Amino acid sequence: MGATVIDVAKIAGVSRTTVSNVFNGRAKCSEETREAVLSAAKQLGYTPNMAAKSLVTNQSHLIGLLLPSYVDNNTLTGSPFYNIILDGMYSVLREDEYYDLMIFCIPPQRVLQDVSAWMDMRNVDGIIAVGEYERSFLDELDGRGIPVVLVDNYALNGWGHFSYLNSDDTRGGYLATKHLIARGFRSIALCTSTLDSPISHKRYEGYRQALQEAGYQEIVLEKIHTPFEGGLALGEEAIQQQVDAAFCTEDMIAVGVMNALLRKGVRIGQDFGLVGFDNLNISAQVYPGLTTIDQNIFAKGAIAAKTLLDILKNDALQGSRFILPVVLVERESA
Amino acid sequence: MGATVIDVAKIAGVSRTTVSNVFNGRAKCSEETREAVLSAAKQLGYTPNMAAKSLVTNQSHLIGLLLPSYVDNNTLTGSPFYNIILDGMYSVLREDEYYDLMIFCIPPQRVLQDVSAWMDMRNVDGIIAVGEYERSFLDELDGRGIPVVLVDNYALNGWGHFSYLNSDDTRGGYLATKHLIARGFRSIALCTSTLDSPISHKRYEGYRQALQEAGYQEIVLEKIHTPFEGGLALGEEAIQQQVDAAFCTEDMIAVGVMNALLRKGVRIGQDFGLVGFDNLNISAQVYPGLTTIDQNIFAKGAIAAKTLLDILKNDALQGSRFILPVVLVERESA
DNA sequence: CTGAAAGCGCTTACAG
DNA sequence: CTGAAAGCGCTTACAG
Numbered sequence: 135m136g137a138t139v140i141d142v143a144k145i146a147g148v149s150r151t152t153v154s155n156v157f158n159g160r161a162k163c164s165e166e167t168r169e170a171v172l173s174a175a176k177q178l179g180y181t182p183n184m185a186a187k188s189l190v191t192n193q194s195h196l197i198g199l200l201l202p203s204y205v206d207n208n209t210l211t212g213s214p215f216y217n218i219i220l221d222g223m224y225s226v227l228r229e230d231e232y233y234d235l236m237i238f239c240i241p242p243q244r245v246l247q248d249v250s251a252w253m254d255m256r257n258v259d260g261i262i263a264v265g266e267y268e269r270s271f272l273d274e275l276d277g278r279g280i281p282v283v284l285v286d287n288y289a290l291n292g293w294g295h296f297s298y299l300n301s302d303d304t305r306g307g308y309l310a311t312k313h314l315i316a317r318g319f320r321s322i323a324l325c326t327s328t329l330d331s332p333i334s335h336k337r338y339e340g341y342r343q344a345l346q347e348a349g350y351q352e353i354v355l356e357k358i359h360t361p362f363e364g365g366l367a368l369g370e371e372a373i374q375q376q377v378d379a380a381f382c383t384e385d386m387i388a389v390g391v392m393n394a395l396l397r398k399g400v401r402i403g404q405d406f407g408l409v410g411f412d413n414l415n416i417s418a419q420v421y422p423g424l425t426t427i428d429q430n431i432f433a434k435g436a437i438a439a440k441t442l443l444d445i446l447k448n449d450a451l452q453g454s455r456f457i458l459p460v461v462l463v464e465r466e467s468a
Numbered sequence: 469m470g471a472t473v474i475d476v477a478k479i480a481g482v483s484r485t486t487v488s489n490v491f492n493g494r495a496k497c498s499e500e501t502r503e504a505v506l507s508a509a510k511q512l513g514y515t516p517n518m519a520a521k522s523l524v525t526n527q528s529h530l531i532g533l534l535l536p537s538y539v540d541n542n543t544l545t546g547s548p549f550y551n552i553i554l555d556g557m558y559s560v561l562r563e564d565e566y567y568d569l570m571i572f573c574i575p576p577q578r579v580l581q582d583v584s585a586w587m588d589m590r591n592v593d594g595i596i597a598v599g600e601y602e603r604s605f606l607d608e609l610d611g612r613g614i615p616v617v618l619v620d621n622y623a624l625n626g627w628g629h630f631s632y633l634n635s636d637d638t639r640g641g642y643l644a645t646k647h648l649i650a651r652g653f654r655s656i657a658l659c660t661s662t663l664d665s666p667i668s669h670k671r672y673e674g675y676r677q678a679l680q681e682a683g684y685q686e687i688v689l690e691k692i693h694t695p696f697e698g699g700l701a702l703g704e705e706a707i708q709q710q711v712d713a714a715f716c717t718e719d720m721i722a723v724g725v726m727n728a729l730l731r732k733g734v735r736i737g738q739d740f741g742l743v744g745f746d747n748l749n750i751s752a753q754v755y756p757g758l759t760t761i762d763q764n765i766f767a768k769g770a771i772a773a774k775t776l777l778d779i780l781k782n783d784a785l786q787g788s789r790f791i792l793p794v795v796l797v798e799r800e801s802a
Numbered sequence: 803c804t805g806a807a808a809g810c811g812c813t814t815a816c817a818g
Numbered sequence: 819c820t821g822a823a824a825g826c827g828c829t830t831a832c833a834g
Contacts, residue, residue: 138811149821154813163819181588185528186811188519189826217551224573234570234590239558254515256568362753389753396755419696419723420754421730472827483805488829497803520827523810 137178146174157182188257197442198258199223199237200249202265213361213386214414215431219264219285222435230443233259250274260442263287266332272296281445281452283438288332291453297445298455299438303333306427306460307340310381310409313425315348317468319379319407323353325368325391326383327361334383337411341381353377365390372406373398379407379468385414388424392467407468423465434458471512480508491516522591531776532592533557533571534583536599547695547720548748549765553598553619556769564777567593584608594776597621600666606630615779615786617772622666625787631779632789633772637667640761640794641674644715644743647759649682651802653713653741657687659702659725660717661695668717671745675715687711699724706740707732713741713802719748722758726801741802757799768792 143150148167155163156171174180188194201216227233236256238249250271253261261275261282269289275282276293285299314322324341326334338354345352355371357364365387372380372391382388388410392402400406402422410417413428437456444450477484482501489497490505508514522528535550561567570590572583584605587595595609595616603623609616610627619633648656658675660668672688679686689705691698699721706714706725716722722744726736734740736756744751747762771790778784 139813140811150812151814151821152819155820158813160813167819179588181585183523183591183811184589185519185522185591186826187813189517189523189811189828190813192826194519214548214551217548221573224571228573236568236570237558239555239562251515254513255518257517257519362749393753393755415696416750416753419727419750421727473829474827484828485805485830486803489804492829494829501803517827520810521829523812523827524829526810 137175137180139180139182141178142171142174142180145177146170192257193259194257195232195234196256196258197227197233197235197439198253198256198261199235200261200263200265200267201237201239202267213384214416215412216264218414218431219435219438222432222437223262223439224435225432226436226439226443233443233446253278260446262438262442281442283442283445285434285438286333288336295452297441297452299434299441299458300456301429301434301458302460303336304340304343306411306429307337307342307381307383308344309340309460309462310411310427311341311344313462313464314379314381314407314409314468315344315350317379317407319468320350321353321377322350322379322381322407323355323372323375323377324383325355325357325365325372325380325387327364327387328356328358329354337381337383355380361386362390362393365392366394369394373400378405379409381409381411383411385410385412385417385424385426388426388467389416389420392420392422392424403466403468409462409468413463417463418465422467425465425468426463427460428463429460430458471509471514473514473516475512476505476508476514479511480504526591527593528591529566529568530590530592531561531567531569531773532587532590532595533569534595534597534599534601535571535573536601547718548750549746550598552748552765553769553772556766556771557596557773558769559766560770560773560777567777587612594780596772596776615776617776617779619768619772620667622670629786631775631786633768633775633792634790635763635768635792636794637670638674638677640745640763641671641676641715641717642678643674643794643796644745644761645675645678647796647798648713648715648741648743648802649678649684651713651741653802654684655687655711656684656713656715656741657689657706657709657711658717659689659691659699659706659714659721661698661721662690662692663688671715671717689714695720696724696727699726700728703728707734712739713743715743715745717745719744719746719751719758719760722760722801723750723754726754726756726758737800737802743796743802747797751797752799756801759799759802760797761794762797763794764792 139150139153143153153171156168240249260280264285266287272289276295282295283297324338329335329338342352355368357367361384369391380391382391388408392408395402395406402408410424410426413426417424417426445452473484473487477487487505490502574583594614598619600621606623610629616629617631658672663669663672676686689702691701695718703725714725716725722742726742729736729740736742744758744760747760751758751760779786
């Protein structure tokens with residue numbers, strides 16, 4: 135609130151250097167000195183000022199979290215995915231009170247340049263970036279020289295400061311489609327926003343592979359929109375095309391499809407098989423429950439944070455690529 | 469990235485004071501000097517370092533956001549409420565690139581003392597606190613001398629640095645219950661986690677008032693749990709008690725109740741009337757759609773942020789109390 | 803309209 | 819094991 139290292143030094147009867155040393159465990163010092171400093175600090179309610187500390191050490195202990203934009207600008211609201219991944223990150227950061235997260239939601243109008251200036255201004259020690267970004271922006275990120283953890287980004291290697299974290303998207307698509315086939319469905323559509331997104335494309339590849347193995351035909355239904363609303367439209371489409379099952383590349387799309395079908399009186403699980411991807415809370419909350427691919431988003435957030443912290447503390451190397459396993463969670467929809 | 473005020477001064481051929489003046493619009497200066505400084509800054513890619521700035525001005529341009537704990541520690545995942553309110557806050561902060569948010573999720577084990585030290589360390593300029601807190605912690609918050617905006621907190625007045633933001637919870641409870649009565653339901657339960665929470669209690673008061681006016685009996689069903697799981701149990705309870713309608717104090721509870729009832733073959737909307745509170749996205753995504761009380765959470769977040777910024781800029785006074793209107797959104801569940 | 807000097811609260815070689 | 823001194827990048831009276 136006000137006490138500085140000088141106040142503590144005065145009361146403890148030592149120099150500021152010693153106070154600093156005690157707090158940072160730098161130089162050895164006698165046990166008495168240590169205790170004198172600590173008790174003086176406690177008495178004064180002393181807390182080191184990060185701004186001052188940051189200025190001299192050039193470490194802000196701040197992590198920048200980059201989140202992609204959404205159609206309607208409300209990144210967080212758009213999908214529960216972000217909640218969960220944030221909770222995962224905080225679960226790790228909490229144990230390391232030292233590091234704080236600063237979120238940069240990047241809406242379409244906000245030029246990436248602004249974001250860059252922002253990171254300069256706050257002097258972030260590291261970055262976690264979720265989703266896909268322009269190549270030139272990635273170049274710039276890498277150019278900062280600080281560690282970056284990329285989550286759900288399928289950019290190829292070649293940068294020195296990036297580490298990658300993905301789910302096994304292809305396998306997820308494969309497992310989902312295999313399950314629908316095993317359940318006896320024969321006309322299985324893929325419902326997605328757009329296959330232009332690398333992540334959707336990976337999931338599509340798994341879908342295609344499973345269909346090929348079974349000798350079935352692929353039916354790709356795309357609809358660019360916010361996930362739920364897109365799903366609503368895709369549900370109508372699925373009925374028109376007379377497919378009897380769908381693998382959706384996101385749970386929220388599946389929830390939209392389900393809603394559209396229930397409205398038409400289709401019995402989900404019997405007449406129509408539906409599998410999502412993510413295992414968001416909502417997939418267990420709708421009725422009938424949604425069968426889906428669990429990608430453990432919470433762990434993803436935790437691992438992203440852990441990876442970055444380890445690199446910052448020189449406990450890990452940059453450049454790793456980590457792929458999280460996925461698993462099918464069977465509920466009532468297929 | 470590296471350029472300092474000195475580098476800029478050198479290139480522009482002026483003193484650091486002048487550079488600082490130009491950037492902060494402090495003293496008047498000739499147009500030529502201004503341009504020289506600006507172009508030098510641009511050339512060098514200069515961005516003022518917040519840590520240094522903060523150290524001398526004693527303003528961090530950091531806002532601390534306090535979020536309450538959840539049963540399972542995963543604050544954000546627990547309810548989509550937080551997404552939306554965050555989006556609302558960011559919508560305001562984005563226009564004011566200068567301010568950043570730092571989130572403090574407060575799980576049960578994290579002593580409030582730690583949080584306090586944290587705010588000291590980061591030297592936050594202001595605080596937004598969502599939910600209820602211990603009286604002693606509120607005392608301490610007020611004692612910091614920085615502005616605090618309390619959201620969904622029903623603590624009484626008496627502190628000098630607090631401003632309050634609430635929804636019209638009582639009216640919401642009243643509207644919801646009135647609606648169920650008008651729909652012809654006669655045995656209307658209130659489903660909630662606990663009436664010990666002031667916010668639930670306010671909603672309960674509206675419920676009670678409406679019932680009294682109609683001469684109906686109140687039936688309070690409580691279940692302390694995460695909202696959805698609690699709702700599941702409350703749904704069972706509602707069937708046993710043979711009530712024919714329920715007003716739930718949160719949408720997520722209502723979603724749980726709905727799930728439990730659908731599972732028993734109850735036709736929601738016809739056999740059973742259900743009204744929630746919040747108007748989360750999920751209330752429009754489940755089938756049948758959930759009738760609910762809209763409290764415009766996005767606006768709540770935006771207003772909270774705006775209120776704090778205005779106070780920080782001396783454009784507004786502390787101590788205001790703002791109550792947001794609520795409105796009933798009719799869907800299919802009642 | 804512009805600049806020299808002091809200082810914000812801390813850490814970091816360096817000397818003792 | 820401990821301390822005096824310089825310095826991190828900025829702003830702020832104050833003088834001119």
